[in-house]
Amino acid sequence: MVSLPDSVAVITGAASGMGKAMAHEFADEGASVVVVDVDEDGAAAVATEIADGGGDAMAVYGDVTDTDSVESVVEESVEEFGTIDILCNNAGILDDFTPAGEASDDLWNAVIDVNLNGPFHMTRAALPVLQEGNEEGVVINTASIAGKVAGGGGAAYTTSKHGLIGFTKQLSHDYGPDIRANAVCPGAVATGMTEDMIEDLEAMTEGTPAGRYAKPEEIARVVRYLASDEASFVHGTAVNVDGGWLVD
Structure with missing residues (x-):
């Protein structure tokens, strides 16, 4: 098992929200962190925050929909830190709860490309190093x-997340025990993508056992656990971090 203080973690979509929280969580544990995002300034700011706090991080531009860009992320990570131990495929976009009958081809393709094709591209590129x-x-x-029920997004988003859970299971089946693959399934989380939806988040979570939406740090702590040797026997699962949203 790789111990977190000795590990190298590559995190996509890490310029803000849950990805940023993950980057700080891993850095706080002593990991070297590669902050990947299409938002170069945002990624650089996160890497600087980590460095200012005594951590080890580098910012890398990465477009998960572009295979050349993804290959560059892997190459730059290995060049700087020597390896990749942990890959967090976190980059994602929403679809504004758009139903199938109202979804344009552009919306559908964009969501699938980032949310499902992106993790495939990143994982495929990083697998030789991870192994x-x-x-x-x-x-x-x-x-x-x-990724487990309808109603948490629109047609494209729901489809992409169902597919991502399936991809996670297949990774575990095909590459375990060399690769330990898992997924997290957040419920409502206050992030940069949802900052205009706070009232909606409050309404959606009012009837959940937690009675509130999550902070990005709460998701990041579960991701850190899944990456640690404490989760050494957790393979191919999709962990709900939803405040009990799916309890019924």
């Missing part, structure tokens, strides 16, 4: 409760 040596590589995909 190197005698230590177990870790892949953690940010799915959603929308």
